[in-house]
Amino acid sequence: MKMLRSVKGMHDIVDDEIAGWHKVEDAYRQHVERYGYREVRTPVLEPLELFVRGIGEATDIVEKEMYSFEDKGGDFLALRPEGTASAIRAYVQHSIAAKEGQTKWYYIAPMFRRERPAKGRYRQFHQAGAELIGVAEPTADAEIIDMAVSYMSHLGLKGIGVKLNTLGGPESRGRFREALVSFFQGRSDRLCTDCQRRLSTNPLRILDCKAPTCIEVAQGAPGGHELLSQDDRTHFDSLRRLLDRWGTPYEVAPSMVRGLDYYTRTIFEVQVDSEALGTKGAILGGGRYDNLVAELGGKPTPTIGYAFGIERLLLVLGEAAVPPQTHLIFVTGVGDGGAQRAFDVARSLRGNGLRAEVAYVEGSLRSQLKRADKFGATFVVIAGAEEAARGCVMLRDMSTGEQEEVSMDGLAARLRESQ
């Protein structure tokens, strides 16, 4: 029969790979929970309209990359391409604003975008993110950026840099948009066809285009910073002052716009110097989206958040993502009733918080030792009838081959000692 494979760009996580996932996920939960964030879980499928309204119709994600379809009941659905729109939908749907003045949510979840698969770019990938809903102050922006950066440096990531920009609020953004339209209109023949269309739908996105001619044309484009309102400028300056104070590494990138429509004021990316990611090196993106709650049916509520790709983080971490292994103890029984004794001993070790493996099939001691070696066991406990009568087992250190008799009562403590 023909073997079936996973969908292109979507991967199984098998063998030892999972250890790195557990490490970064566990560390993330611990880290953000210290800042008061609680986990939110939302469905993988959402109404298509959520992303059209939330992310913006004229974005690459919605126009080209979304897995959307009509289900058998005639509803238009989409596999979520990112987590923020879903989190905000849930926030509005469950009237969270009526229960608390500020909300801190985090998530770790699979996302789906039909992009061209490459190293570090997949069609199903996983993001961990955070949303701080209900705080307009620049302290929120600074704290969330610092939270993301300190998480990554705790994991041992080197060469972390934040690219920071402000798009301004709706007023400043409107002025920026107009300035861009009048600049690009006279040069539209040199823009790619996508950007010619973006000129009327979403001119900011022209600054984000990767086509060489568009990059060249955009070099002379007006910057948004000169058009900022006083309030927007003050917000950005306060944010920068806080980051300076904490020594958070950042650089202002006036031409950065980011791919989603909902951003207002602060936007940021975390980049790392890494051969594993190639030249681009972005692993995290985020920003403020003060209009999104209202856009999705709630009251206007300032919000800031980010998401990073777990696959990309693991690629960059490489070996550093592999947590140190705790001992694996292989238990085997010899002689009459050996199999049962082995299970008794393994149960007791596990009950004491140790990792223990048992052979399900019987065999000679020699073959069991071979099996233990294959499992990567550091110790083998041999539960023989004679020793059992004295309340003891034999303990074999697999690295030296040495054996010693240990009382059952002291076994767990003896093994923990050598962890």
Ligand code: AMP
């Ligand atoms: P975005 O939601 O586009 O701002 O992306 C935030 C982060 O998610 C990126 O910096 C990547 O780490 C990750 N990411 C986005 N798209 C993909 C993808 N197709 N494959 C793997 N990771 C991705």
